[in-house]
Amino acid sequence: MKPHNRKKLFLIPFGILACLALASYAVMLLWNALLPDILHVGTISYWQAAGIFILSKILFGFGGPRGGGAPWMRRKRMMEEHFRNMGPEERTKFKEQWRDRCNWGKRRWDWQEPKEEAKADN
Structure with missing residues (x-):
C-alpha cells in the first residue's frame, strides 16, 4: 500500500465522525425549530439528537449506492x-408452492373443529 493511501485510511474515521456530528447538529436544529410548536x-440536546x-439509521437503513433503504x-x-x-409456468409453480406452504384458503380455526374421524365414531 502506498504511503498516501495510508494517510487517507487514517482520515476515514474522522470524516465519519464529522459527518455524524454535522447530521446530529442538523437534527437538533430542525427538531427544536419545528416540533415544539407543531x-x-x-426541545432536545445535541446528544439526544445524535441518539x-x-x-433512525439503524431502523431505516443507511442508504447508499446499493439501493439504500432498510434491509427488508x-x-x-x-x-x-x-x-x-420468472416465466408464466415458473410463476404459477411458485404460487402453488407458497399456497401449500402457507395453507392459504384454509380457515385459521380448523384446529378448533372436531376431526371427521371423531364425528364418525359417535
Whole structure:
C-alpha cells in the first residue's frame, strides 16, 4: 500500500465522525425549530439528537449506492425483481408452492373443529 493511501485510511474515521456530528447538529436544529410548536414536545440536546439520528439509521437503513433503504426493503425489491424475471409456468409453480406452504384458503380455526374421524365414531 502506498504511503498516501495510508494517510487517507487514517482520515476515514474522522470524516465519519464529522459527518455524524454535522447530521446530529442538523437534527437538533430542525427538531427544536419545528416540533415544539407543531407537536408540543420539548426541545432536545445535541446528544439526544445524535441518539435519534443513530436510531433512525439503524431502523431505516443507511442508504447508499446499493439501493439504500432498510434491509427488508432491499430483500423485497430483490424478490420482486426475481418474480418479474420468472416465466408464466415458473410463476404459477411458485404460487402453488407458497399456497401449500402457507395453507392459504384454509380457515385459521380448523384446529378448533372436531376431526371427521371423531364425528364418525359417535
